[in-house]
Amino acid sequence: MAKITFISHNGTERTLEARNGMSVMEVAVNNSVPGIDADCGGACACATCHVYVDPAFLALAGEQQEMEKSMLDFAENVKPNSRLSCQIKVTDALDGLRVTTPESQH
């Protein structure tokens, strides 16, 4: 289990309990966190679950695969801490993770 805090582009925060093995995207969608579309449902096919990860957690959030890197390259307002949230698996190590959602996925 891990507690994850989602911060919307306007600063609103929500902290949620996340089960290990789920993706950060699934945690957000199941709890109707705004700003994440996740049209493909987590297949890394659509790049609509873009988030910014607290830099302190970047290494713990796991390696980016080639596919994700290329997809992110086309997202809007990409930063060094950009990730596709469907590709981040929840683990105990992510307890306290803070992610910021962008204003729009398009």
Place this chain on the structure above:
Amino acid sequence: MPAGEAQRIVIVGGGQAAAQALQSLRQGGFTGSLTLVGDEAALPYQRPPLSKGYMKGEVEQERLYFKPSAWYDDQNIELLLGTHVTKIHRASRQVQLGDGGHLTYDYLILATGSRPRPLPVRGADLGGVHDLRTLADVERLKPGMVAGRRIVIIGAGYIGLEAAAVARQTGLEVTVIEMAPRVLARVTSPVLSEFYAAEHRRQGVTILTGVQLSHLEGIDGQVSAAVLADGTRLPADLVLSGIGILPNEDLAKDAGIACSNGILVDRDARTSDPHVFAAGDCASRPLVHFGRSGRLESVHNAIEQGKLVAAAILGLPRPVEDCPWFWSDQYDLKLQIAGLSQGYDTHVIRGDPASRRFAVFYLKNATLIAVDAVNSPAEFLASKKLVMSGAKLAPGALIDTSTPMKDIAAQAAA
């Protein structure tokens, strides 16, 4: 009734389009009564994993749900699952339910989806013969998916080939039979067809194209073989049919709503009755980037039309009609498709198929209309923009791998 004043909305169907319409209606501020009537027993769920991760046993059922059950309570949405709608009474704006009850609507959303085209041969009703469309289909199919067993898959479309990949990875002996001269004939070019046929053969799948199924044979009510028109007998413990889908339009048709291979809708997803909308697989819609109408069988289409319906009902601006897109996962190959390739006059290949990373671009009058991108997300995402822009492109520029796709897209937009 002016837009935005509806009090009662009924949605028929429980798939992607229905789920999106529910979310967009509530997000858009609709506070009236919202009822979803679905004939399946499960909470609304995602279908793509059924022929991929879920079939393989990698994903639990609850992870397929769009939303947990608590969400429907929170959002004050009434779910009538396992419930059929038997008739639409347009004059009184009511739908009749299978249990004899009825619901009154201000707006009705038909998200009735599609159903597998039935196998038109003798033996199709034998045990061990399956479709692949619903969770219940996969639950029936899964126990038979045991290493060493023989599965014959009828139809080499995306469903058939995705299922073939899963079955092969599970250790079954897999034969795919296809009436057309090549796999994926209805949906893509010979280049892609050859690539995927070669990949499946390399993985040990037997692919027979240009063959006709005569009938299925059984022993004690269980399927035992698929017999081809030329007499070839393919022993089978399991048969999976994937020969296309048909739109569920009968409810609309019986109510006198205009249909033609799908429920006809305008750009707002409105049918010939202004109080009735249709979205998803069941709807035939204007394809604004392609100058024609048609039915799209895809997640993106269902999501987009779900949003269009909600916006129209709430009187909000029409959301952008995006370039259609699709994906298919087979083995370690992710195919991402943007646009509709039908009617292309030129195609060019970027990258080398032997490297398992390449893209086929389809052009018509020097304008990009589609791409099939294999393990090539940049080509896919750039093409979505290029198709929308309608910019003239030199085919030579697209295949120059020394120029990143991002630059090609930026140049075309300039």
